[in-house]
Amino acid sequence: MPIVHFLKRWPDGSLSGDEVEGQSGQSVMQAATAAGVDGIVAECGGVLSCATCHVYVTPQWADRLPAPSDDELAMLPFTAVERRDTSRLSCQIILDESLDGLALELPERQY
Ligand code: FES
Numbered sequence: 001m002p003i004v005h006f007l008k009r010w011p012d013g014s015l016s017g018d019e020v021e022g023q024s025g026q027s028v029m030q031a032a033t034a035a036g037v038d039g040i041v042a043e044c045g046g047v048l049s050c051a052t053c054h055v056y057v058t059p060q061w062a063d064r065l066p067a068p069s070d071d072e073l074a075m076l077p078f079t080a081v082e083r084r085d086t087s088r089l090s091c092q093i094i095l096d097e098s099l100d101g102l103a104l105e106l107p108e109r110q111y
Contacts, residue, residue: 002100004028006037007058009105015058017106022095028104029053029091039106046091051078052110053090058103062086065093065102081107 002022007015018038022031032040032053041052048071057065065088068076072092076083090104 002095002097002102004031004095004099005101005103006032006039006055007103007105008039009108015105024096026095027091028055028093028095028102029089031095032090037106039110040090041110042091044091048072048075048089048091051075051080051089054079054081054107054110055088055090056084056105056107057086057088058105059086061102061104065099068092079107080109080111 004020004022007017009015020031020035027046029040029042029046033042043052044050072089075089076087079087
């Protein structure tokens with residue numbers, strides 16, 4: 001089962017956080033909310049209408065995820081904090097074994 005790392009950036013610049021075991025076919029958002037990860041709100045439940053499941057993909061994973069859909073790209077401008085090139089909505093990243101070890105940085109807030 002794929003492991004996903006949800007990392008918080010601390011004032012000293014370091015990253016650390018939760019390690020969650022997901023299931024193939026499940027979205028990253030679903031894995032996070034099932035595990036109670038603090039920092040993923042997912043207010044809309046994954047139907048692309050809230051942008052409160054925002055994450056930053058860490059550099060080593062940035063080129064290893066499928067590209068965002070047009071619908072996800074249309075929603076990304078509505079994140080609460082700075083949108084970066086690596087911004088994704090975690091409800092749109094579907095886990096499989098190829099994503100085992102996926103590391104994502106949590107934004108400082110979702111509202
Ligand atoms: S959970 Fe609402 S857009 Fe992802």
